[in-house]
Structure formats: C-alpha cells, structure tokens
Amino acid sequence: MAASASPDDVPRAVREEEDSMAKYLRMAKIDMHIHANTPDPTFLEQAQEDNFVRLMSMNAPVPFWKSIGAQWDYVADLRARHGAALGVVSTFSVEGWSEPNWVDRTLEHLKATFRAGALGVKIWKNLGMEFIHEGKFVMPDDPKLDPIYDYVEREGKTLVAHCGEPRNCWLPLCEMTTNNDRDYFRDHPEYHMHLHPDYPAYEEQIAARDRMLAKHPGLRFCGAHLASLEWSTDILGKWLGDHPHLCVDLSDPAGAV
Template identity: 45%
Template sequence: MTQSKFVLVCTLLSLGALIAVQVGQNQLIPTIDGKAYYQLEDFSKVKKFDIHIHINTEETFFIEQAQADNFQFLDIIDDRPFGLPMDGQQKIAMLHLKNFSKNMAVATTFPVKDWGSDDWMENTITGLEKSFLDGAIAVKIWKNIGMDLRDGNGKFVMVDDIRLDPILDFLVANNIPLLGHNGEPRDCWLPLDEMTFSQDYYGSHPEYHMYLHPEYPSYQDQIDARDHMLEKHPDLIFMGAHLGSLEWSLDELAKRLDKFSNMYVDLTRLSNLKLHTFNNRKKTRAFFIKYQDRLIYGTDSSINSSTSPSEFKKDINDRWVSEWKFYVTDEKINLENFGELKGLKLPIDVVDKIYSKNAIRLLGLQNW
C-alpha cells in the first residue's frame, strides 16, 4: 500500500470512530452522501420516547416493556365521557409517576362539565395548579370541545372560544405546553365509500360519523377554530395530536408548521404516513427532513387492566419494532389494500429528533 493510500484509510477509519462515539454503540451504515443510518437491530439500543400513551391500570406490564425496549413516554389524561373517568386516570398516572419518574411524564387535563358556572375559570386554574404540583408538565385539550360541549344556548363551544383564553394565557405564562386533539380525521366527514382508512370504525359507530350529522361543526370548522386559537396565542407551545388532524395532506400540514412556529405534531396516524410514502416516497421523506424539528413519535396506545400482560407486551413490542422499521430502513413494507412501499430510511440525526429530542424539548425535560 502506498503512503498516500495508507493515510487515506487511516483518516476514514478515524472519522468512522468519531461518528460511532457521537451516536453511542449503535452500528452505522456508511452511505455515499456521508450520512449515517440506524439499522433495524439498533431498535433496543436507542433511547426513544412515545409521546402519546394512555395508561388505565395500576398494573405495570406496559412500563416493564417500555423499559425493555428503551422507551420513555408521556401518559395523557383525557376528559372523555367513556372508559376510566378523568379523576381515575389522574390517580393512576400520579401513582406510576411516583414509582417510575425516570421513565415517564404526565399530561393532565381539565373538566368542562361545569362550563357555564361563574367559578369554572377559577376552579379550572386551581385544578391545573394542583396537577402541576403533583408532577404534571403538560395539558391536554380533547375533542369534546368542538364536538360535544355546548353553551347555554345550545351552541357548540369551539377551541377558540374567548372563555378559554384565560386558560391558554395561564399556560403561556407558565411555559406549559398544550396538546390538542381537535376534531377528527377528515374521513369522519366523508361518506363511507370515500374514506381512506376509517370505514370499519365509522360503519360500526354511525353516532360518531359526522357525515351523517351535518348539524355538527364541519371538519373545516374544527381546523379553522384550532388555527384561530394559535393565532390568538402565538407564544403557546402546542402539539397537534394525530398529525394535527391534517393527516390527509402533507401540504396542508406544512402550511401550519410554517405559519405557527411553536406548533409540533405527533405521528400517530401512521397509516396515512405510509400512504403518503406509497404515493410519493421522495416528497414524504423530504417533508420529514424539512420538518424534523417539529415531528414527534407516538402511538396513542391504551393500556387497560383487562389486557393480557404477556399478549400486550408482545403486541406493543411488535408495533414499536414495525414502526421503527418504517422510519429507519428502506425495506419493503405492505400497506393493506394499497401495496408495497419502501421505508423512509431517515438519517440518524432526524430519527433521534422525532424519537426523542423533540419530545424532550417540547416538554421541557432537558435533564432527561
């Protein structure tokens, strides 16, 4: 080997060692563009965060699997009219937080059952302050505002209602992020035969199929109200759940991310992201690269006491690994009723952001 070739080889080997130190012990795949990529087998080695979890049981089997798979997570409390009541969700969340504070964080919420009362605002802020003292670090606002709650005149209360402004101002003043599930997927307002993924659900639950209820606010009404809320509160740190209910269009989602600098979205409607990739992988991958600082991994998993612990552990592990495959490899993936697509194979720095760093920044968990 000539001296010049020897120097070149040593330089490349040194550079490779430097990259390995920067990302830990994960095996890297060198590519011609000079970027490094995770492999499928790196899944359990990489520290990850699932920002959309609902724990409805005191049992710890989900947390055990999260630990095994190197996941931290946000447990979210909802003001929902079904399942475990809000107070029960809060009690369970705080129990787990006490025992697993290095593994999880908690997003609280507020009830709207006394919306019309004179002391609702004062009681709501008092309740939030207590939740923060107990350890909550974010607030969830649910789709019941916009799709269920009505004022004394029978008019739907939307998320940009002026009576919510003091709550949002309080969050801004205390640097508390708001998570918003506003409206539903656009499929909810479409006929069954025009839906992309939701035919089975809305076919079985016509009471939630907004196409059959034109007297309710429209899909655009929900999006407009959410956007108006953000316009009124530009300093509000906000994460739109379920791709901000803009799952059907990366272009529409990009418009909001461009307009609202403090807006993030979670990636919980993966079927839509796979469809975007199936239709135009290059565009979808470019979207992830461009908005890598604003996208946060999540699954919207619900953990209930009736679930078989061993079966659930396998199911959530399978799901986490499958979704990791979509983001970090370019292997073939089947999208039911559509066909095969290739995974996005995002660079390590992008994966680290959507799987951990963005969640930690959004939630203010800088010491994690």
Template identity: 45%
Template sequence: MMLAASAHAQSTYADADFARVPKLDAHVHANVDDQAFLAIAAKDGFELLSINVDYPDFPPLPLQAAIAEKKRAADPGRFHYATTFSMKGFGTPGWTERTNAAIDAALARGAVAVKVWKNIGMVERDPEGKRIFLDDPRFDGVMKHLEERHVPLIAHQGEPKNCWLPLDQMSTDNDRSYFREHPEYYMYLHPEEPSYESLMAARDRFVARHPHLSFVGAHMASLEWSVDALAKFLDRFPNATVDIAARITQVQAQSRDDYGKVRAFFLKYQDRLMYGTDLTQNPPDPNARAQNPPATGDFAKEADDAWRSDWHYLATDGSEHVGAIKADVKGLALPRTVIDKLYYRNARRVFRLGS
C-alpha cells in the same frame, strides 16, 4: 458501491438498533393500575407520555389521574403524564379560577402538559346551549395561565378527514373500523354538525390567538391526509409542533403514492414532529368498541408489534405490508439524527423534560 452501502448503513438505524436507542412515545393512554405498560416500555427502550382525557370510554378523570400519578411515582424517569380539565360549568362565574387551580394542583403532582379533546367543538355546549369551540375567548384566562407557566397544550381537535367521508371512500381500514364502531363521532352520519373545515378554522384561529402558547397538535393536527397541508400549518404557526399518533397509516398511504415528498417532509420539519402511537391500556371490557390502534387483549404484544412496525417504516428502508391500506410500503430510512429528534429529543424539549 460497497462504500456507498456502508455509508448508508452508518447514517441510518437498522431493526436491530430498535431496543437500544432512547425513545419516547409522546401519546399513550395508561389507564390500568398494573406494571404491564412500564415493563414493555422498559424492554423496548421507551419513555411514555400518558395523556388523561375526558373520554366516555376511559375511566373517570380522577381515576386516570390517580393511576398516572402512581405510575410516575414508580418510575419517574420513564413515565410522564399530561393532565386535562373538565368542561363542567364552562361559561359560569369562577370556572377559569377553578380550572387554573386544578391545573396547578396536577402540575404540582408531576403533570407536564394539559390536554384538550375533540369534545370541544364536537360535543360541548355552554349554559345557553351554544356549541363551544376552542377559539372561544372564555378559554383565554386558562390559556394565559398556561403561557405564563410555560406549560404545553396538547390539542386533539376534530377528527381525521375520513370522518366526514362514506365508509367506502375512507383511505384506511383502521379509520373505517373506528368510525363504524363510534357512530357518535362519525360526522358523515351527522351533517347537521360542524364541518371538518370549520373545526380546523376554529383551531387555527385559536393558535393564532395564542402565539406564545406551546401548542401540540395531536394526531398530526388532524391534517394527516396531506403532508402539504400540515407543512402549511407548521409554517404559519412557529409555536406549534405535532405528534403522529394513530396516523402512521395515512403517512404510509401518502409515501406509497409519493415517497420522495413524504420523506422530504420529515427531513424539513424534523424539529417539529414527535413520535406517538395512541396505544391505550384500558381495564378489560367485553363490550369495548373498536379502538385505533386496535385492541387484541395482549397489550404487551400490541405495544411491541406497533412500536417495531413503526420503527421499521421510519428508520429503515425495508418494505412491509400495511393491512390498513392493503399495500406494501417502503420504509423512509430517515437519518439517525432525524430519528433521534422524532423519537426522543423533540418531546424532551417540548415537554421540558431536559435535553
């Protein structure tokens, strides 16, 4: 018995290992021109991939880019960033060429990936007033350019499936608070808008259309509600990986109900998953709405608490209470080799940051 316990301890990490193990949070948003994010990342042993997004609650895109470039210059070994592009003028002559030129300029300044957001499919319309979905062939010129340059595309398409459910039927409190505060994105209130199924189908058609594109499905590719559904997605699309940003509570809800299945998923797809949180540092705003993860005003503590809580769940077999699902959840105790991939090696490979 003692030998078995010792072998288990050697094959898995402990809470005490957290800060010393190299890690990379592959989905954050660093939108403040200070050193707080870099400081807590250095203290906790993290590299960061900050993702620029054309999101109304964030600073304007040029300011996001300027902040990202400044942080990268300050600590290029720790700070990486993904650029994005504006949908302004989509479908008009020259849009593809202008967009490719803007992407090339961002790559020359250090960007390592390109992000597309849920506004494609849920908000944007073309000059004729038609809804724009990701599988629109008018994106082909940009996607071909990314393929040729071996640049990954990070895609946040759709929302958690909870977005299409009444508040009292949602599976996690963090989704409940986010969509209550963001009614424009709460699709249960907008039955005239595209369904969850139609958005996922458009996304899947897009990935099938571009088999040579390195595709990163943000937020578990919006299949957070079922590791079985996500497994089918990964099996179907060998060019796809996913990050788990802001969806850990949905994973925990599933492991509460079927621990073995969730742990087996992480073991089987250990080369296709990347750790991320969606931690967001925005300029202070007294009118800011609920975020997921929630903002408290003490960013360094928010980051440290989130990172340590996730480590406890993913790396150890300890139990913790998860308020968002009102349950105690046992940690997955993933092997060290799997943790190293999930937290570091996969992101370094996908975003071509070296071994």
C-alpha cells in the same frame, strides 16, 4: 447433536426481520402520546424492555374512559414506581361550564396538576364535536377558555390539542383511507361526522383551532394526531412553517401519511 444453521441456511426474509427487530430494540425511543389508564404496569414495563426511554401519558375527558381523577391517579401511581420514564399531561372537565366559578375552579385544578409534575394540558374533541352550551357547540377558540390558555402559557407548559378528527371522519366508512379510522368510526358512530351533517364541519374545526392560536401566539402548542392534517403533508408542512413554535405528534394517523 444437530449442527446450528449457518446464516446462509436462514431464509432472507427471516434474517431481515431479525435484523429489524435487533435495530428496533437498540434504538432509544420516545412515545409522546399514550394513555396509561390502568394501574397495571405491564405496558410500561414492556415499553422499557423495548428501549422506550420516555413515555407521555395524556389525560383526556373521554366519556367512555375512567374519570379524569382516576386517570390522574393511575399515572401518579405508575410514576411513583417508574420515575421520570413516564410523564403526564393533565386535562380539565367542562362540567359546570355555566357556573360563575368554572374558570377559577379549572385553574386551581390545573395548578395542582402542574405542582404534581404535569408538563402540559390536553384539550379534546369534546370542544367542537360534543359539548353544546345554549344551543351551540363550544369550540376551542371560545373566549371563556382564554384564561386557561393564558395560564398554560405563563407557566411555560404545553397545550396539546386533539381538535377535530382525521378528514376521513367526514366520509362514509367505505371511502375512508385507513382501516384504523374505519374501525374506530364504525365502533363510535357518535363521532362519525358523516352521520352528523348538522355538526361543525372539518373546516370549521381547523379554523377554530387556528383562531385560538392567533389569539395566543406565544402559547407552546402540540397538535395531536398530526393536528388533523394527516391527509396532506403539503398543508401540514405549510402550517408548521407558518407557526415555527408549534409541533405535532404522530399518534394514530401516521399510517395515512
């Protein structure tokens, strides 16, 4: 029978990798921004094995994903099987925006998701980068959205906002600073703002978000993807310092920090 290798026989790099993995598995972790857009529980089960004690699935009106209703149903089914380990943030559609009952209908939808356990509402980059009404982009600070934000605040829920994109989005692919941005915008040129100079600029996206926050100072707010301020920790830090009730999540652009 072969003798087992002593620690001294194991290369240092291998030992360090094994130690890192052991520490990773011991550490209780929270991932506050995932998209459980499938009925398959494999990802959730693996996360639980890896000691993720809490996950938050974000619904979003992404045109090449399943419908908002299907996303909600997937998470509801997973929550029924896995309980409190999986939280959910709902969203809403801008379909029917020009109809007189759009606000009331949207509020009823959000009310139903809150009753079913949603912890907040997510707005996506279709506001500011995709949805056009009467020839103008609808921005996150549009007055028609104020009743939505007021309701989220009254209910003590959180508004999660994917406003704009990383600043790389306005650069040519060859000048982007991270591979994940380069890959995403190569695959989705419709969102690569360098190709769409007639769309609202990066600064306009950020300004619209901040105007919305100024109108709703009591709103609990989470800026998704480092609030699209990933390019400057100084500016991000000042923004958080000026708005102590706000937070950001680290999904996607953390490699840029």
